[in-house]
Amino acid sequence: MDIHNAIYISNNEDKHQLIDRIIDGGLFEGFSKLKGALFSEITLNQFIEEEIIHEHFDVVTNTKNSLQKSSEGERKKALLNHLILQNPEYLIADNVFGNLDTAAQADIQQTLKQLSFKIPIIQIINRMEDLLSFINKIYRLEDNSLVLIDNINSLKTNANNLFIESLPKHHNSSLKPIYKLVTFKNVSVKYNDRPILNAIHWEIKSGEFWQLIGPNGSGKSTMLSMITGDNPKAFLQDITLFGMKKGSGETVWDIKKHIGYFSSDMLRGFMRSDSIENMIISGFFDSIGLYKFPLERQTLIAHQWLRILNMYDIKEKNFLSLSNGHQRLVLIARAMVKQPPLLILDEPTNGLDDVDAQLFIQLINKIALESDTAILYVSHRHEVGLKPDFIYELVPSESGSIGREIET
Numbered sequence: 001m002d003i004h005n006a007i008y009i010s011n012n013e014d015k016h017q018l019i020d021r022i023i024d025g026g027l028f029e030g031f032s033k034l035k036g037a038l039f040s041e042i043t044l045n046q047f048i049e050e051e052i053i054h055e056h057f058d059v060v061t062n063t064k065n066s067l068q069k070s071s072e073g074e075r076k077k078a079l080l081n082h083l084i085l086q087n088p089e090y091l092i093a094d095n096v097f098g099n100l101d102t103a104a105q106a107d108i109q110q111t112l113k114q115l116s117f118k119i120p121i122i123q124i125i126n127r128m129e130d131l132l133s134f135i136n137k138i139y140r141l142e143d144n145s146l147v148l149i150d151n152i153n154s155l156k157t158n159a160n161n162l163f164i165e166s167l168p169k170h171h172n173s174s175l176k177p178i179y180k181l182v183t184f185k186n187v188s189v190k191y192n193d194r195p196i197l198n199a200i201h202w203e204i205k206s207g208e209f210w211q212l213i214g215p216n217g218s219g220k221s222t223m224l225s226m227i228t229g230d231n232p233k234a235f236l237q238d239i240t241l242f243g244m245k246k247g248s249g250e251t252v253w254d255i256k257k258h259i260g261y262f263s264s265d266m267l268r269g270f271m272r273s274d275s276i277e278n279m280i281i282s283g284f285f286d287s288i289g290l291y292k293f294p295l296e297r298q299t300l301i302a303h304q305w306l307r308i309l310n311m312y313d314i315k316e317k318n319f320l321s322l323s324n325g326h327q328r329l330v331l332i333a334r335a336m337v338k339q340p341p342l343l344i345l346d347e348p349t350n351g352l353d354d355v356d357a358q359l360f361i362q363l364i365n366k367i368a369l370e371s372d373t374a375i376l377y378v379s380h381r382h383e384v385g386l387k388p389d390f391i392y393e394l395v396p397s398e399s400g401s402i403g404r405e406i407e408t
């Protein structure tokens with residue numbers, strides 16, 4: 001019946017403006033008269049804000065939790081069901097698979113396919129592998145107009161190896177070397193009597209590169225929050241972090257000084273205007289944006305990172321003027337300047353386009369190869385080119401997820 005369109009955009013394009021133009025009917029004729037729905041993280045964030053302000057929730061998840069307390073996957077499924085119930089006359093589907101595991105992807109794909117028999121769907125994509133099977137036409141934006149793409153392969157680009165400079169040599173003498181960074185012994189967690197993690201035994205040692213995988217809701221974020229010190233449930237467990245037994249009087253700062261952290265959510269709502277250079281230096285102070293005066297040594301290390309990223313010449317530029325992909329590279333440098341024993345990357349490529357995702361992966365592999373920092377990379381997506389040493393998988397069961405190490 002209907003024609004289903006996709007628009008391929010890079011991280012340099014203004015997605016909000018694009019969505020507004022679709023809704024106004026400026027890109028596809030007749031849409032201004034129809035009632036549309038937007039399946040996007042933009043809509044999800046609006047509902048989450050509503051929940052916070054009004055303390056009631058409109059969108060109900062499978063587990064009957066609020067969106068705030070739900071996993072990313074649960075949120076997306078709940079949002080799509082909610083939107084369909086509003087009987088839209090067309091749907092804009094943006095970053096459909098971001099943060100979804102394989103089973104949830106198949107589920108959402110199936111729901112959208114059913115919907116495509118009834119209403120037109122416009123998909124906004126920045127990863128070609130995310131293209132929905134029923135899409136008839138693919139466009140890209142050129143000078144604000146849509147240009148039809150005849151050959152998908154013409155979009156495939158290779159990010160060349162751009163990070164040539166070596167990483168700064170070891171200099172962080174304030175932390176004593178620790179071999180076992182994270183030890184979980186028999187860790188089990190429940191929320192409201194619902195078992196989430198079941199007897200997890202896991203260890204991350206110095207310099208190791210781990211990927212943590214598991215379907216939506218299996219407890220990956222829960223595991224991370226117990227490492228970063230943000231989850232009170234960790235106090236009841238046998239967990240040792242950076243040589244300190246959990247609950248032995250350690251402060252959150254004792255833990256955080258060992259960790260560099262990046263998540264694709266970090267910049268949500270970030271508006272502060274600061275230079276790229278200051279953004280990197282702020283990693284020494286665990287702030288986002290610079291509020292203190294740096295030491296000369298700290299500035300020099302930040303300059304080394306600017307050269308690695310090929311951004312030295314633009315170091316005075318406003319961080320916010322960079323593309324989303326380049327902002328993430330800067331935030332990795334920010335997380336790395338203090339040479340943390342552990343770098344945590346939580347769904348780091350969510351929302352990146354193909355080229356920027358390749359660049360990002362290159363930088364992470366380089367850090368794994370050239371530094372003593374251990375890496376914990378949490379993601380559903382199998383990233384082509386990512387080279388972890390070990391994979392830890394959470395496998396859900398009635399009595400909570402069990403963990404196992406699988407072949408890389």
Ligand SMILES: Nc1ncnc2c1ncn2[C@@H]1O[C@H](COP(=O)(O)OP(=O)(O)OP(=O)(O)O)[C@@H](O)[C@H]1O
Pocket residue numbers: 063065069070071072073074099191192196214215216217218219220221222223
């Ligand atoms: N504070 C909380 N109160 C109640 N339930 C919670 C809370 N935090 C998480 N949960 C539930 O625990 C389960 C595990 O959530 P978690 O976010 O750790 O999973 P995940 O593997 O990170 O999922 P995703 O990949 O979808 O982000 C989910 O079912 C979630 O709804």
